[in-house]
Amino acid sequence: MIQENLNFFQQQLAGTNCRLVTVTKTHAVDKLQQAYDAGARLFGENKVQEMAAKQPELPADIEWHLIGHLQTNKVKYIAPFVHTIQSVDSLKLLLEMEKQAAKHNRVIRGLLQFHIAAEDTKTGLILPEAEEILQSEEFRALRHVRLTGVMAIATNTPDEAQLRQEFQLLRGYFEQLKARYFASDDEFREISMGMSSDYRLAIEEGSTLIRVGSAIFGARNYQ
Numbered sequence: 001m002i003q004e005n006l007n008f009f010q011q012q013l014a015g016t017n018c019r020l021v022t023v024t025k026t027h028a029v030d031k032l033q034q035a036y037d038a039g040a041r042l043f044g045e046n047k048v049q050e051m052a053a054k055q056p057e058l059p060a061d062i063e064w065h066l067i068g069h070l071q072t073n074k075v076k077y078i079a080p081f082v083h084t085i086q087s088v089d090s091l092k093l094l095l096e097m098e099k100q101a102a103k104h105n106r107v108i109r110g111l112l113q114f115h116i117a118a119e120d121t122k123t124g125l126i127l128p129e130a131e132e133i134l135q136s137e138e139f140r141a142l143r144h145v146r147l148t149g150v151m152a153i154a155t156n157t158p159d160e161a162q163l164r165q166e167f168q169l170l171r172g173y174f175e176q177l178k179a180r181y182f183a184s185d186d187e188f189r190e191i192s193m194g195m196s197s198d199y200r201l202a203i204e205e206g207s208t209l210i211r212v213g214s215a216i217f218g219a220r221n222y223q
């Protein structure tokens with residue numbers, strides 16, 4: 001099952017500019033190993049403790065992406081290995097990432113998470129907040145953090161027009177930030193959007209990272 005589902009996504013993404021983040025939250029390590037054996041290399045978890053517990057059990061060449069809200073006091077638990085924190089929503093978090101990454105003499109990548117959904121429960125920055133961060137002296141002094149793009153979670157709706165509008169909004173933010181702050185930085189190139197239910201639209205609207213869990217592993221059991 002896992003292998004067939006991953007093969008399906010690998011085929012969907014072949015020849016596109018988009019890569020798959022296999023969302024492994026709630027699943028046991030043997031399932032993650034099966035996904036790895038089927039070719040998955042980018043893994044997404046939304047909880048620090050869960051990611052830190054699984055990482056030592058699995059091959060070292062996995063790129064670990066944190067996709068859930070991150071409290072600053074927990075950065076230290078994943079700083080030795082995390083590849084990208086997709087949920088960067090404050091300067092305070094960036095400063096803590098810098099401090100912890102420096103301790104391990106490495107660079108942690110980050111995506112700025114934006115609020116694009118209609119529901120106001122969804123977290124994330126608005127454009128002026130992101131610009132305030134990018135214009136700050138403190139941001140420009142970071143040496144162990146590298147922003148590589150943007151991320152957002154769309155509204156949970158079957159309404160394709162609305163989803164497209166939200167994905168276009170995120171892409172617009174990306175284009176603006178790219179032009180204003182990262183024009184000569186080739187590594188600022190990621191637009192992380194699209195999940196099991198809406199990844200097709202997200203790819204059409206320019207996603208470079210889809211985050212897919214249930215379409216690969218089946219429904220999650222949170223017990």
Ligand SMILES: *Cc1c(COP(=O)(O)O)cnc(C)c1O
Binds near residue numbers: 153
């Ligand atoms: C769980 C999760 C996903 C994957 O959701 P599925 O619907 O299972 O594909 C993607 N992004 C974030 C931020 C998540 O928390």
